[in-house]
Amino acid sequence: DTGVSQNPRHKITKRGQNVTFRCDPISEHNRLYWYRQTLGQGPEFLTYFQNEAQLEKSRLLSDRFSAERPKGSFSTLEIQRTEQGDSAMYLCASSRTGATEAFFGQGTRLTVV
């Protein structure tokens, strides 16, 4: 049983560019979450999928952010027209429906220069 996998681990991009991150959850986990963590802070919820349906989005998720989970397997998080304020660690987590423990990946660290 492999854990949650996130790619890439690190991404440096110029302001204004688009970036896309990928998350592969633990197989058979129906729920998938994206969180954002800035330096010295706890993770903050961004969005949540139940299978392929995106059921909740945080107000933190501006129009420049979009997340998908086609076929209810892996998920992608895209940030368009990146800004320096987008620099953060983006964490993905998955869990079974009805379970309460979420398992996290190692995150993608984004640096916008």
Added chain:
Amino acid sequence: AQKVTQAQTEISVVEKEDVTLDCVYETRDTTYYLFWYKQPPSGELVFLIRRNSFDEQNEISGRYSWNFQKSTSSFNFTITASQVVDSAVYFCALSRVSSNTGKLIFGQGTTLQVKP
């Protein structure tokens, strides 16, 4: 509104000392879950424990123990005989049962440094 507060930003101890990490939460819900996660330098959050709001029994797992007190809205975490490998950032988190989403609300985290 739900909120989790970890007032201790950083704690430094010498190996073999006991250390307690504080967590205070706010919620109007009567049922909820509380969690502790560990984040080592690699970045991955590692699940340590979940506690249901109805279960106020303290729990011990090896060198780890947790004290849940509903009366003071606290869920403190104690490491006995700390080791260098315990050095990490520790997060307390809250999840609402009513929302049925599993969404976690995290505290700011406490950085624990255990010196040899």
